[in-house]
Amino acid sequence: MRVLPVGDSALLVEVSSDEEARALHAELSRRRADGALSAREIVPAARTVLLDGLDEPERLARELAASDVPPAPPRARAAVEIPVRYDGPDLADVAEHWGVSAREAARIHAETEFSVAFCGFAPGFGYLTGLPRHYDVPRRATPRTAVPAGSVALAGPYTGVYPRSSPGGWQLIGRTDTVLWDHARVPAALLSPGTRVRFVPVGCP
DSSP, X not given: OEEEEETTTEEEEEOSSHHHHHHHHHHHHHHHHTTSOOOSEEEEOSSEEEEEXXXXXXXXXXXXXXXXXXXXXXXXXXXXXXXXXXXXXXXXXXXHHHTSOHHHHHHHHHTOOEEEEEEOSSXXXXXXXXXXXXXXXXXXXXXXXXXXXXXXXXXXXXXXXXXXXXXXXXXXXXXXXXXXXXXXXXXXXXXXXXXXXEEEEEEOO
């Protein structure tokens, strides 16, 4: 674990994997909820956790540098289910990369339980992990200028759902009508770090 100061009241903690980042984020969030940690924001990423608004960043930096990454927390009990029609324009390419049929690729994806490692890119966008590493896929050589909202996509080790139309270079394997970001909902984001996610097929190629 490497701890770096960021300005006067923030720390960036670097770890070696997304699982360690998830575990550290969960532990720091628990400590804040228990009143043992004063931090305005705790933001996980692929291999880092940012703590902002700290009262005593130097003391906390020493404490974290001298400690080990905590064990991964138990997964939340209830999984968010997202209905998906597996008919994305890149499904055949993903299936070929995996060495299976398009129907089998959809089955593999739908039978995987995912977890939100961190959020970013756009409000409501979660980076979901769960597929074994041999199912990693490259980004498209040429990104699309507009990816439709609700597109279910893969890139590297991650699965994601585009909450709104935007440019993107991920491989599109399906689509959903599930709303990922809703200002009228509390919280507005359907997905947050640690959330379990399952994709439920409603159509196959």
